[in-house]
Amino acid sequence: MTRSNPTRTAVAALVAGALLSATACGLGGAGTGDAEEAERTGRVAGEITFRTLQLKPTFTGYVQAVIDAFEKEHPEVEVKWEDVPGDGYNEKLVADAQAGALPDVVNLSTDSFQLLGDRGMLADVAKLDGDSAKEYVPGAWEQFKLPGRGDSVYAYPWYVTPEILTYNRELFERSGLDPAAPPTSVEQFFDYAEQIAARSGGQYSAFMADPKGRLPGDWQKMGVPLLSPQKDRFTFDTDKAVEWVERMKDLYAKGAMPKESLLKSDDINQLYGGGKLVFGPGSPGFVKDIKQNAPQVYAKTQVAGAVTGRLGHIGIYAQSLGIRKDTKHPDAAAEFAKWVTNGPNQVEFSRKATIYPSNAQGLADPFFADRGDGKDAETLARAVGAEQLKTAALDANTPVQWTNQVGDAVVREVQKAITGEQDARTAVKKAEEAANRLLADAART
Amino acid sequence: MEADTGLPHRTWWTPYLFLAPGLAMVLLFSLWPFVNTVILSFTDARILRGGGFVGLDNYRRAFADPDFWVATGNSVLYLLVVVPCLVLLPLALAVLVQARIPGIGFFRSAFYTPVIASAVVVGLIWQWVLRSDGLVNTVFQRLRLVSEPVPFLTDSTMLLVSAMIVTVWKGLGYYMVFYLAALGNVPDSLHEAAAIDGAGPVRRFFSITVPQVKPMMLLVGTLSAISALRVFTEIYILGGESGGPGGGARTLPFLIRQVGLGFSGETGYASAISILLFLLTLVFSLLGRRLTKGDEG
Numbered sequence: 001m002t003r004s005n006p007t008r009t010a011v012a013a014l015v016a017g018a019l020l021s022a023t024a025c026g027l028g029g030a031g032t033g034d035a036e037e038a039e040r041t042g043r044v045a046g047e048i049t050f051r052t053l054q055l056k057p058t059f060t061g062y063v064q065a066v067i068d069a070f071e072k073e074h075p076e077v078e079v080k081w082e083d084v085p086g087d088g089y090n091e092k093l094v095a096d097a098q099a100g101a102l103p104d105v106v107n108l109s110t111d112s113f114q115l116l117g118d119r120g121m122l123a124d125v126a127k128l129d130g131d132s133a134k135e136y137v138p139g140a141w142e143q144f145k146l147p148g149r150g151d152s153v154y155a156y157p158w159y160v161t162p163e164i165l166t167y168n169r170e171l172f173e174r175s176g177l178d179p180a181a182p183p184t185s186v187e188q189f190f191d192y193a194e195q196i197a198a199r200s201g202g203q204y205s206a207f208m209a210d211p212k213g214r215l216p217g218d219w220q221k222m223g224v225p226l227l228s229p230q231k232d233r234f235t236f237d238t239d240k241a242v243e244w245v246e247r248m249k250d251l252y253a254k255g256a257m258p259k260e261s262l263l264k265s266d267d268i269n270q271l272y273g274g275g276k277l278v279f280g281p282g283s284p285g286f287v288k289d290i291k292q293n294a295p296q297v298y299a300k301t302q303v304a305g306a307v308t309g310r311l312g313h314i315g316i317y318a319q320s321l322g323i324r325k326d327t328k329h330p331d332a333a334a335e336f337a338k339w340v341t342n343g344p345n346q347v348e349f350s351r352k353a354t355i356y357p358s359n360a361q362g363l364a365d366p367f368f369a370d371r372g373d374g375k376d377a378e379t380l381a382r383a384v385g386a387e388q389l390k391t392a393a394l395d396a397n398t399p400v401q402w403t404n405q406v407g408d409a410v411v412r413e414v415q416k417a418i419t420g421e422q423d424a425r426t427a428v429k430k431a432e433e434a435a436n437r438l439l440a441d442a443a444r445t
Numbered sequence: 446m447e448a449d450t451g452l453p454h455r456t457w458w459t460p461y462l463f464l465a466p467g468l469a470m471v472l473l474f475s476l477w478p479f480v481n482t483v484i485l486s487f488t489d490a491r492i493l494r495g496g497g498f499v500g501l502d503n504y505r506r507a508f509a510d511p512d513f514w515v516a517t518g519n520s521v522l523y524l525l526v527v528v529p530c531l532v533l534l535p536l537a538l539a540v541l542v543q544a545r546i547p548g549i550g551f552f553r554s555a556f557y558t559p560v561i562a563s564a565v566v567v568g569l570i571w572q573w574v575l576r577s578d579g580l581v582n583t584v585f586q587r588l589r590l591v592s593e594p595v596p597f598l599t600d601s602t603m604l605l606v607s608a609m610i611v612t613v614w615k616g617l618g619y620y621m622v623f624y625l626a627a628l629g630n631v632p633d634s635l636h637e638a639a640a641i642d643g644a645g646p647v648r649r650f651f652s653i654t655v656p657q658v659k660p661m662m663l664l665v666g667t668l669s670a671i672s673a674l675r676v677f678t679e680i681y682i683l684g685g686e687s688g689g690p691g692g693g694a695r696t697l698p699f700l701i702r703q704v705g706l707g708f709s710g711e712t713g714y715a716s717a718i719s720i721l722l723f724l725l726t727l728v729f730s731l732l733g734r735r736l737t738k739g740d741e742g
Contacts, residue, residue, distance in 0.1 A: 094492055119494075212687075259577040259599050263685030403709035408687060416691035419599065441711070 038323075038330035040128055045076035046329030048104035048336060053319075056083040062352055070339045077332045090115075097121055102324045104333040105340075108155055113320050114400045117146050117154040123323040126153040128334045135342070137389055140358040143318055147231050147400065155320035156337045157358035159349060162385045163217075163306040163315040166280035166287060166377075168272070170300040175199040175278065182304040186218050189279075189307050190247045196278050197256035205271075207279040209257035210264040211248070211414040216402055218244060221309030227399055234401070234439060237432040245417045245424035252418045262418060273297055282306055283317075284381040285354040291378055303381045305388055314388050318358070354382070356389055363389060401439055409434035485716035492710040503717030513718065515693065516700040517725070519605060523612075523696060524673040524729065530613045531620055531669040532662050538617055539624035540654065553625075557618035564615070568682025571611045572598065575683070598683055601693025608679040608694065616672070620665045627661035628654070667733030674726050677702065697722045 055063055067079045082103065084092055090112050096102050097116060108116065116122050125132070125144075133141045133153075140157040169179045175196040183189040193206035200206075216226055216236070224240045227233065251257060258276070260266050272280035273294035280286060280301070291298045306314045321337040323330065339345065343361030350357055350367070357363050368386035372379035410431040417427035486503055490496025507513045542553050559567060574580045575597035582594040597607045631654060639649045655662075677698040680688055688695035688703070695703070697718065705715025 259594070259596070260572075262599060262690060263687060404707040405704075405709045405711075408692075408703060412687055412692040415687060416693075419690045421691060421693075438709075 037127075037325050038123060038327050040331050040334065042331065043076075044074045044331045044335050046332045047078040047080060048327070048329050048332050049080045049082060050105045050336065050340075051103040051107060052081070052083045053089050053107045053109070054083065054086040059349075059352060062349060066340055066345050070336055073339075074332070074335065077329075077336070079336060104324050104327040104329060105337050106322050106324065107158070108320050108322045110318055110398070111404075113144065113155050113318075113322060114146075116322060117144075118400050121325055122154040123325045123327065123330065123333075124152040124154060125156055125323060125334065125337070126151055128323065128330055129338060132156065132338060135338075135360060136358050137360045137363050140318070143316075144320055155322040156341045158319040158321050158341050159346060159353075159355040160319070160358050160389065161283055161285065161317040161355055162388045163282040164284055164381055164384050164388070165282060165304045165306050166272075166381070167302055167304075168275065168278050168280070168297065168300050169302040171196070171200075171204055171275070171278045172302070179302055182302075183307055184305075185309045186222050186244070186307060190251060193251050193256040193279075194254065197251065197254040200255070202255055204276050204278060205258050205261075206251070206256040207277065208264075208266065208268050208271075209248070209252055209259075209262040209418065211262075211411045211418070212264060212407060215407070215410060215414070216398055217315050221307060221311065221313060223310050227401060231399070231401065232439075234406075234432050234435040236435075237428050241428045242424045245414055245427055248414070249418045249420065249424060253420075262415060269293070275300075282315075284378075284385045287378050287381040288354050298377060301377045303377050303384055305384055316389070319355075356386055402435075403438070406435045406438050409438060482716045482719055485713050486720045487717075488713045490712040490716075492707070492712060496713050499713070503714050504721070506714060507717055507721060512692065512695070512700060513721075516695045516697045517721075519694060520674050520676070520696045520698075520722075520725070522605070523609060523676055524670055526609050527612050527616075527673045528666055528669050530609075531616045532666050534613065535617050535620035535665070536624050536658065536662065538621045539628055540650065542621070543625060543628050553621075556621055559615045560618040562615075564678040565682060567611060567615055568679055571607070571614075572683055575607050599690060601689045601691065604680070604684045604689040604694040608676065608683055611679045611683070612673070612676060616669060620669065623661055623665055624658060627658040631657040663733060663736050666736075667730060670729045670733060671726055674698075674722065674729065697725070 050067070052063060063081065063083075067081055071077060071079060090109075093102070093106070093108075093112050093116065097119070102116075102121060113122075136157050140160065141153060144153045144155040144157060145151070146154060165182055167179070167182065172179045175192075176199055177192055177195060183192050189207075196204075196206040216224075219236055219241055220226065222240050222244060224238050224244075225235045228235050252259075252262065258266055258271065261268075261271075268277070268281050269286065269289060271277040273290055275297055280290065284303075287298075287301065287303060290301060308314055321340060323333045323337060327333045341359060343357065343359045343365075346357030346359045346362040347365045347367065349355065350362070356368070357365075363386060367382075369383060370379065371383045374380065413422075413427040413431035413434065416422045417424045422430075485496070487498055487500060488496030489499045489502070538556060542549055542556065572579075576582070577594040577596070577599070579597075581597070582591070585591045585595065595603065597603050635653050635657070636649055639653055644652065674696075675698055676696050680694055680696055680699055684694050688699045692703075701715050701718050701722065704711050704718065
């Protein structure tokens with residue numbers, strides 16, 4: 001028996017059809033960007049999905065208790081909790097957004113918030129729940145606005161981690177510096193690093209060279225304007241930015257930073273924990289880690305407020321809860337997000353992890369003001385971090401325009417300058433050109 | 446006339462039933478992604494945004510992009526340096542460990558160990574060997590061979606060379622096994638006859654061993670060329686996520702990842718570079734195939 005022509009035609013058509021339909025999917029990019037925005041009905045009911053980022057198994061008990069209490073308060077609501085590992089979290093969000101399958105309430109980091117918010121996939125919670133603003137610490141609510149979108153807010157602030165300064169007191173003193181007078185500006189930080197390099201004799205370094213870890217934060221602290229007022233063009237090609245690059249190049253040559261740290265191939269925790277680095281990572285969570293993993297260095301660790309520079313800004317890492325724009329149950333989703341981020345629930349969470357509440361009532365809890373005897377770095381870090389959250393201007397938002405690709409392009413030019421392949425002014429100029437080219441490309445598509 | 450097998454009556458499509466699951470997998474996971482990449486390369490698609498048709502714009506952009514040429518240059522240089530090393534050194538190693546002496550099994554296993562080690566682990570080991578305060582620089586400085594540490598990892602060219610050393614080191618044992626198989630098929634009588642005629646070990650190697658394993662050398666050349674064009678991990682582990690200072694050691698796969706990854710990833714442009722890499726690989730594969738055919742002919 002031989003295959004008939006009609007059979008061949010049918011098989012070919014089937015394959016072609018499958019390819020074409022899949023092609024349509026590949027190019028279509030479904031997503032929820034064009035979806036109708038949900039509006040509240042006044043009835044808190046329905047089944048909602050809640051996605052968290054790597055909270056199981058350590059915080060399973062805490063999260064489940066929060067959910068159970070909410071369901072008890074709102075018997076018509078059923079919350080389906082799903083926890084996703086940190087690796088590939090953003091990629092999974094992207095895939096779900098493309099498939100139109102975002103959860104009703106979703107844990108967002110700063111970058112995923114910016115991306116989904118910018119793409120119009122998140123509900124305006126200021127519209128859903130306008131009275132909530134006053135419940136959060138000043139500035140936290142503002143973090144979840146987007147440029148050009150007026151007073152709209154696209155996520156409920158959840159827990160935050162402020163930047164602090166950590167340093168090895170012993171190495172500080174050995175370098176002839178006063179541990180009671182840590183640097184307060186980027187320029188002073190560089191001055192200190194120069195002195196450390198001069199005194200260390202190559203035994204230890206001041207800080208990590210990796211420009212990605214310092215930009216654009218350092219430039220913002222030095223008052224370098226990243227964007228034009230219309231936010232349509234990068235404008236960081238300034239004398240101040242050039243000065244920053246020149247100092248980095250000079251300090252790198254003088255041995256203020258481990259050579260390989262320029263490429264981010266060094267582990268900062270390992271170097272600091274090994275007593276090879278004066279300035280450690282600027283996160284309160286790190287102090288806890290160093291306490292567990294390098295107790296000898298922990299005993300010499302001192303904490304202070306972050307370098308704020310002329311604008312008085314500190315960097316914060318903020319987690320938030322976004323609501324899917326076209327959720328079927330906007331009332332249940334909004335009430336649940338507000339419940340998770342309320343004062344008591346956030347304080348409870350902060351007692352279990354090194355994080356801070358974005359909720360004003362929560363942050364006012366005496367737990368965060370306790371400085372102990374003033375000697376324990378972990379206790380001090382908690383108090384210093386909380387104090388900064390209450391007083392300093394928060395600067396979580398690396399602008400949405402500063403994408404990973406922009407950051408990479410800038411870092412590449414700066415790295416060439418630090419290693420002496422090109423001069424600082426050329427590096428900054430080329431970095432701005434590359435960044436603006438990427439911005440223009442992004443605007444075209 | 447069909448013989449009566451006692452089995453249920455077979456129709457023409459019965460064999461295709463058995464092939465269907467495999468075919469479906471190939472279509473879904475190999476053919477379709479390839480077709481999709483070709484299609485995407487003609488669009489301005491980004492992550493989370495379906496793209497519109499832009500014709501050859503992505504290809505034009507690639508040819509005008511200095512980063513693309515740096516990456517292409519690095520990939521081709523990688524291939525030109527690594528392939529001859531991976532064709533010749535494993536052969537020499539195979540000849541050495543082919544000897545039937547007590548304990549040779551240990552050496553064969555030892556040389557094969559890097560092959561089974563994860564590329565990440567290998568990269569990390571070499572990072573500690575080559576860094577400014579690593580093993581090599583410490584030895585060099587103690588012996589007063591250098592006054593300043595050699596920038597194996599912080600200079601783009603040195604980084605590329607370091608990555609090549611790691612690739613060759615990791616590939617030695619793998620291709621050694623290929624050659625051991627080929628050497629096993631060389632008749633002992635040829636060596637014995639040559640020895641009787643007075644040929645020494647070097648003469649026998651070039652006059653008997655090399656011609657006998659030449660087809661295998663060509664295969665190793667083709668395989669290692671394809672691998673060399675796909676190098677990513679070594680550069681990433683040794684040179685960090687920017688691909689060396691200023692991205693100067695980036696290879697084509699590295700550039701594809703950098704362009705296409707992340708929320709702002711340009712899927713269309715990354716696809717176009719992928720297709721260009723595919724074409725480059727195809728050229729070298731066909732070249733290898735042609736050489737092999739010539740040899741067989």
